[in-house]
Amino acid sequence: MRTMVPNARQQQEEIQFRLILAATYPFFLAAAALGRVRPAQAMSRPGLAPARRSVFGEARAMAVQAIPFAFMG
Known part of the structure; x- marks a missing residue:
C-alpha cells in the first residue's frame, strides 16, 4: 500500500x-x-443544448482536466 504523501511534497x-x-x-x-x-x-439534436459555462470557466475546466497527465508516472 502507498503511504500518505509527506506534507512538503x-x-x-x-x-x-x-x-x-x-x-x-x-x-x-x-x-x-x-x-x-x-x-x-x-x-443536430435541437432541444438538448447543454448549459454553457463562461469562456473563462470552460478554459479552466479544460486545463484542470488535462494537467494531471503531467503528474502521471
Missing part, C-alpha cells in the same frame, strides 16, 4: 500544478474562445 506538487495551470491557461482560453466562434456541429 504535497505542497511542492500543488505549486507545480498552479504554475502549469498559469502557463497553459492562455492556450485553453484561446481554444475555448475559438470553440465559441466556430459554428456548433453538435446542434
